[in-house]
Every structure is written in structure tokens, then in C-alpha cells.
Amino acid sequence: xxxxxxxxxxxxxxxxxxxxxxxxxxxxxxxxxNDSLVIAEIGPGLGDLTKELVRVRNVEAFEVDKRLCQxxxxxxxxxxxxxxxxxxxxxxxxxxxxxSLLSEEYHLVANLPYYIATNIILxxxxxxxxxxxxxxxQKEVAVKFSAESKQKEFSSLSVLTxxxxxxxxxxxxxxxxxVPQPNVTSSVLLIEKDHSEDDENFEAFLRVAFQxxxxxxxxxxxxxxxxxxxxxxxxxxxxxxxxxxxxxxTTIYHHLYRELKKDFIDGKQRTxxxxxxxxxxKTTK
Numbered sequence: 001x002x003x004x005x006x007x008x009x010x011x012x013x014x015x016x017x018x019x020x021x022x023x024x025x026x027x028x029x030x031x032x033x034n035d036s037l038v039i040a041e042i043g044p045g046l047g048d049l050t051k052e053l054v055r056v057r058n059v060e061a062f063e064v065d066k067r068l069c070q071x072x073x074x075x076x077x078x079x080x081x082x083x084x085x086x087x088x089x090x091x092x093x094x095x096x097x098x099x100s101l102l103s104e105e106y107h108l109v110a111n112l113p114y115y116i117a118t119n120i121i122l123x124x125x126x127x128x129x130x131x132x133x134x135x136x137x138q139k140e141v142a143v144k145f146s147a148e149s150k151q152k153e154f155s156s157l158s159v160l161t162x163x164x165x166x167x168x169x170x171x172x173x174x175x176x177x178x179v180p181q182p183n184v185t186s187s188v189l190l191i192e193k194d195h196s197e198d199d200e201n202f203e204a205f206l207r208v209a210f211q212x213x214x215x216x217x218x219x220x221x222x223x224x225x226x227x228x229x230x231x232x233x234x235x236x237x238x239x240x241x242x243x244x245x246x247x248x249x250t251t252i253y254h255h256l257y258r259e260l261k262k263d264f265i266d267g268k269q270r271t272x273x274x275x276x277x278x279x280x281x282k283t284t285k
Contacts, residue, residue: 019177
């Protein structure tokens, strides 16, 4: 009954677009790193990709849609019984409250709704047991994660990606491969991690550095740091004054952060203390 009218069945709340093309499903399978690690699949949907995954790996899947969970429990009853598939119903982020999503090393595979894609990928960057991330996302998002320094798309997401490993776009997937069709082209993005990073202050620092991407990097930093700090630091690192955020390499951002970290964290703490005081003052009036 579900498969008779997929366009009407898809839940807009969860941004559902079902991949219904065997050619691209097989290409995803071929893009998974060649080892024996378990697969964590986020958003199995109707199970078209899951069906191929359980043929080659053990899979632990996470599905937020209760209707689809019921469908998957019926469709994959044998795989669930023999242990090749473990199905978790509910929000994957609630399952991910601990440091790691699974209790063993794994590869993440997902066809992610566009509204949650970046959050999921950044979560996986921090998970020490996640060894790679193979995700279908909006092409624009994939380009931001995989961009290199000096490319106009190079962003804070690119820096974070290069801080944990390397990224590549495996292939694009046209809108016609989905039901219902999205309004954009999708890309399958592979991020192979060599380690994990979990520093919220570094992420916040990058947001400052890239807050206005087409302005000079020094101008962005001067919003938060004093001129007496930035000018000598640029000179020390051999950075030209007109350097734009997308022109600096990832190593430069780590150097800048190490030099400015104490002032940045102290400033954040002072700002938060001021906000708490303002809230207290309002409540006592």
C-alpha cells in the first residue's frame, strides 16, 4: 500500500524523498570503504538501500517516521531475526546523546533530508567510532564540505572536514531518481576520517572568521579581537592583509585559533556572564 502512491505518502515534515533507482543504489554500495565494519544507516525510508546493505554488511538503522518503522519491521523481519539488521525507531540525535552512536567502529551511510544534513555530518565528525561518512545531500552542501582552499565555496564546513580527514564527491544524483522529486540535484559525499574533532569553541571561532566570506579575514576577526592582536599575528604567520576567508588554508585557521583561543574563550565567557546578569536583572524588576 505504501509503494502505490509514494509522492503522497512522503512526509514533508521529515523532508522525505525516496531514492527509487537501482543504478544509484548500487553506486552507493560500491562507494562504501572496503572492510568489514558495521554500517549505521540513518533514514532507511522504504528500505531500498537497506535491502542491498544487509546483503554485504551488518546494519544498524535509525528511522524517525513511525509509519516507515512499521513497514521496515515487516519488510525486514528475517534480517532482524537473524541479527543482520537492528532497527531503531525514533530521532537518531536522541540515540546519539552519548559520545558515539554505536558501541563499535562503523561507517555512516545515509540519504539525509536537507534540513538536517549538516547537523548529522558535524555530529559524526565528533564521534570517535565513526570511521567514514557516506551521505546523499544537496549538491550545494556537498560542495561546501569538499571544497579546497582558494575555491569560492571554501567555508567553515570545509575547514572542519579537512580537520578530521578528506572529502570527495562520488557522483551526482538527478532529481528524477527520487519520488517525490526534489527541486535540486543531490550528490553522494564521502568523508573518510583519520581522527575526530570535538571543539565547540573552534567551530564558533570559524563562524567568526567566515561571518562575511567576501570581506577580508582580518576584518571579520576584528569584530571579536583587538587590532593589537590581529595585526602582529598576521605578520607572524606571513599572511597578507587582504586575505579573504576562503583563501586561507585549514592549517592557518588552526594556527590562528591556537594563538587567539584564550582571548576568544574568555570573551565568550564574559559575554555569557553579561547575558545571565541581564536576564537576572529583568526578572528582579
